[in-house]
Amino acid sequence: MENTTVNLTIGALATAADVGVETIRFYQRKGLLSEPHKPYGGIRRYGAADVARVRFVKSAQRLGFSLDEVGELLRLEDGTHCMEASRLAEHKLDDIRAKLADLARMESVLAQLVCACHARDGHVSCPMIASLQESSR
Incomplete structure (x- = not known):
């Protein structure tokens, strides 16, 4: 992905992507976002592609993907590996369905306990x- 405009400071990148500066640095340490060259005596500059990449990471996280899984998705970002991306999404969907089933069981048990608490008449x-x-x- 090419950076068409290279004029954002890390703070401006964070603002444009609606994250904190520490999030940008964390993504760089995790290898999800490259760290641009720092000219001697200057500051690093970021571009539109960096904003798009951070937004991609945040969108994937909102869907429940871990940062390691996001890294896999970023490896497939050219759009030519749809089957691999689909397999990752199917696996995530299975995980989410399992969590929903666990939450439904938890909700049922807690609802029963709350009812028992309300009906305890003098115990x-x-x-x-x-x-x-x-x-x-």
């Missing part, structure tokens, strides 16, 4: 606390 022991104590044994 000394809290059903919620008792259940957690039994689970920890």
Whole structure:
């Protein structure tokens, strides 16, 4: 990806990509964003492609991709490896579905415990606390 305009400081890049400067530096350390050459006595300059790349990383993160997975997606960014990208997305979709199933089970158990707490009529022991104590044994 070519940087057409090379005139942004790291702060301006962060603002344009709606992230913090430390996020830019972190992405550079992780190899997700290259660090431009720093001219002697000058400051590094970034361009439009850098803004697009940071936005790509953030978009992928919002979909649940880890930074390692984002790195894989960036390796495929030329758009010619659609099957590989599809496999990564399918794997992520499976992970998300598994997490949703776990969350549904958690929601069900917690709902039952809340109902038990509300229906305890004069019992000394809290059903919620008792259940957690039994689970920890």
